Amino acid sequence: MAPRTNDPPIYRHRLPTRLWHWINALCLYVLFTSGLGIFNAHPRLYWGEYGANFDPAWLELGRFPGWLTLPSWYSLALSRHWHLLAAPIFIFALLLYMMTSLANGHFRRDIAFRREELRPAHIWQDIKDHARLRFPRGAAAMRYNVLQKGVYAKIIFLFLPVMILTGLAMSPGMDAAWPWLTQIWGGRQTARSVHFIAAWCLVALVAVHLLALLLAGPLGHIRAMITGWYRVPPARPDDTREKAGEKAA
Amino acid sequence: MSILITRRTLVTGAGLTAAGMLAGCDRLSRNESARELLFSAENFHRWAQRSLLARDALAREYRPDQISPFFRSNGTSNPNTEDYKALWRDGFAHWRLRIDGLVARPLSLSLAHLHALPHREQITRHDCVEGWSAIGKWRGVPLGLLLKGAGLSTRARYLVFHCADMGGPSGPYYESIDMVDAWHPQTILAFALNDRPLKVANGAPLRLRVERQLGYKQAKYLMRVEAVESLSQIYGGKGGYWEDVAGYDWYAGI
Numbered sequence: 001m002a003p004r005t006n007d008p009p010i011y012r013h014r015l016p017t018r019l020w021h022w023i024n025a026l027c028l029y030v031l032f033t034s035g036l037g038i039f040n041a042h043p044r045l046y047w048g049e050y051g052a053n054f055d056p057a058w059l060e061l062g063r064f065p066g067w068l069t070l071p072s073w074y075s076l077a078l079s080r081h082w083h084l085l086a087a088p089i090f091i092f093a094l095l096l097y098m099m100t101s102l103a104n105g106h107f108r109r110d111i112a113f114r115r116e117e118l119r120p121a122h123i124w125q126d127i128k129d130h131a132r133l134r135f136p137r138g139a140a141a142m143r144y145n146v147l148q149k150g151v152y153a154k155i156i157f158l159f160l161p162v163m164i165l166t167g168l169a170m171s172p173g174m175d176a177a178w179p180w181l182t183q184i185w186g187g188r189q190t191a192r193s194v195h196f197i198a199a200w201c202l203v204a205l206v207a208v209h210l211l212a213l214l215l216a217g218p219l220g221h222i223r224a225m226i227t228g229w230y231r232v233p234p235a236r237p238d239d240t241r242e243k244a245g246e247k248a249a
Numbered sequence: 250m251s252i253l254i255t256r257r258t259l260v261t262g263a264g265l266t267a268a269g270m271l272a273g274c275d276r277l278s279r280n281e282s283a284r285e286l287l288f289s290a291e292n293f294h295r296w297a298q299r300s301l302l303a304r305d306a307l308a309r310e311y312r313p314d315q316i317s318p319f320f321r322s323n324g325t326s327n328p329n330t331e332d333y334k335a336l337w338r339d340g341f342a343h344w345r346l347r348i349d350g351l352v353a354r355p356l357s358l359s360l361a362h363l364h365a366l367p368h369r370e371q372i373t374r375h376d377c378v379e380g381w382s383a384i385g386k387w388r389g390v391p392l393g394l395l396l397k398g399a400g401l402s403t404r405a406r407y408l409v410f411h412c413a414d415m416g417g418p419s420g421p422y423y424e425s426i427d428m429v430d431a432w433h434p435q436t437i438l439a440f441a442l443n444d445r446p447l448k449v450a451n452g453a454p455l456r457l458r459v460e461r462q463l464g465y466k467q468a469k470y471l472m473r474v475e476a477v478e479s480l481s482q483i484y485g486g487k488g489g490y491w492e493d494v495a496g497y498d499w500y501a502g503i
Contacts, residue, residue: 033271042380049311049374052381054319070271071278076378077496078278078287084503085290088297172376173298173502176308176461188374188382210263 010142012230017106020097021225027090028202030082031163033070035199037079040064045196049187058193091164098156110144111153117146135216138235148212151205159202166195288496295500299429307435308460311372317383320375320442322450325422328414328470336413341454346438350409350476353400360440360454366390369437377464378497387458389439393432395474405476409483410457413470416490424468425480425488425499426459435460438471463501465491 013021043064044057051057066072070082101107116122126146129136136145144152168174169181169191185191213221217233224230277283336344341360349355372386392408409425416422430436439458440447447453452469459466466489480486485493492499 029267029270030274033274038380042377044381046381049315050317050382050384052317052319052321052377052383054321055317067268067271071275072271073275075278075495077491077498080378080498080503081287081290081496082274082278084294084498085287088290088293170376170380171298171503172308172374172463173294173302173461176306176502177298177302179309182309188376192380 007232007234009229009231011228012142012224013228014104014106015228016097016100016104018225018228020093023093024090024097027086027093028206030070030086031090032199032203033068034079034082034086035195036064037069037071037074038076038083039196040069040074040079041076045193046189047187047193048189049182051189059196087167094156094160094164111149111156113146113149113153117149122146130212133215137233139232140235141232151208155202155205155209159198159205162198163195163202166191166198170195288498291498291500291503294498294503298500298502302461304429305434306461308373311374311384313372313386315384316372316386316443320383320385320451321381322448323377323379323464325414325416325469326450328412330413330415333413333470337449337453344454346455346471347473348395348399348476349473351402351405351478352396352476353402354398356395356399358395363390363438363440363455366394369434371435371437371458371460373435373458373460375464375467378501386443387437387439388441388444389437389455389458391434392436392438392457392474393434395438396431396476399476401476404478407477407480407488409475409477409480409488410468410471411473411475412468413472417494419494420484420490422468422470422490423484424457424466424490425477425483426457426462426466430459430461433459433461461502463503465489465497466501 040063043061044051044053045059046055046057063074066074069079071078098107101111123146129145130147135141165181166185168178169185170188175182175188182188182191185194220231220233278287344360346358346363347355348358367390368388369391370386370388372384375383375385396408405428407425407427408431409423412422412424414422426436435458437458438455439452440455442448442451447456452467452471455471456469457467457471475483477483480488480499484490487493488499489497491497
């Protein structure tokens with residue numbers, strides 16, 4: 001069913017991007033599942049500096065089931081060991097990726113929004129295309145579309161940094177070193193709540209990412225994220241935008 | 250059709266991969282060398298925090314109106330041993346804190362004696378490893394003052410805090426800190442919480458406050474402070490009750 005084409009594949013993802021993608025995916029997986037294990041030790045969330053059993057909680061849950069947590073049995077110590085092992089790897093990988101992507105132009109070229117992409121008409125068209133599962137082909141498929149950029153930008157520049165800053169804020173040692181860590185959130189318990197909310201936002205964004213991958217042709221994209229090379233599906237004969245893009249390219 | 254199968258296979262495959270990864274991680278959690286790697290992350294965090302942290306950097310102190318309405322207790326809420334009950338019955342008049350080990354002059358201090366020494370008062374946040382926090386106002390004697398009085402040996406690398414309570418069936422509660430935290434200005438032996446003598450639930454008559462670390466370091470029901478060169482000969486050898494029993498990090502600043 002995947003249209004065969006004789007066009008040569010294009011080099012879509014550079015090595016730093018691919019490396020970071022998989023390291024980050026593995027880290028987020030370990031961090032999320034071990035994070036739920038840690039949450040299980042006190043499944044209540046508060047706003048402000050303090051919060052314990054006799055203070056009002058804004059959210060109170062039962063324990064997350066073993067098939068979601070790392071390890072699958074309840075062990076706060078082991079969940080913390082997993083979490084604290086993955087966290088520095090995740091942070092330094094993100095920092096390195098950000099510096100590399102600034103230097104090699106990945107952010108500017110691939111992630112930064114172009115002025116014309118931000119026109120409401122263009123965004124609306126992209127939403128309609130996604131809703132019809134009409135994924136870009138031809139020259140249009142060689143770039144990220146505006147919704148896709150939005151998801152990536154939110155993950156890289158908003159949610160991952162928020163996870164780091166709220167995570168560090170929960171450490172009493174880091175608080176003594178950098179008191180602003182809790183102050184920017186308005187308290188350690190607020191930071192813990194934001195950490196929890198942002199984690200689930202990330203899960204939602206990753207779900208969107210995986211769904212789009214599945215609908216847009218998973219094998220070609222996974223191969224591209226492993227080898228770097230992507231075979232662009234040819235433009236639909238009836239699509240003038242894709243044709244136009246092809247001419248422009 | 251073929252793509253449908255591919256997609257279905259992929260979804261199932263992804264689900265199985267996720268489940269398989271968790272099972273794999275579970276197996277790793279039990280593997281000896283993987284555990285060593287997992288447990289070694291603590292060393293990185295201690296090194297990183299100690300590098301960022303000025304030796305005397307203070308934990309944040311709060312205003313009186315930020316104090317938690319109720320400071321919950323955790324772990325042992327009453328040691329309930331015959332010895333402890335005897336001490337409690339006469340208001341800890343016969344309780345003594347021993348300071349010994351690698352010191353020039355071992356000390357034995359009564360509560361009245363501690364009350365007569367210079368105090369420090371601090372409103373700080375207590376962060377439990379479980380995730381909750383409570384803010385309380387502590388009053389007590391700076392540990393450094395007592396160490397000077399006892400003439401701490403330069404060979405001493407750790408202080409072990411022996412407690413009156415059983416942590417559980419595996420043995421008595423104890424904790425330990427190194428010299429960076431031992432001499433820290435906020436490290437005090439506290440006898441009062443929120444302007445009242447410590448309640449039994451909060452560690453009467455005396456508890457440790459190490460404000461840059463998590464709650465399980467704040468040993469309650471103190472009986473003895475022992476200066477040692479190494480932790481390996483003390484109980485399970487990992488430097489604390491929960492460290493020995495459950496594998497908690499010895500460095501609890503994380």
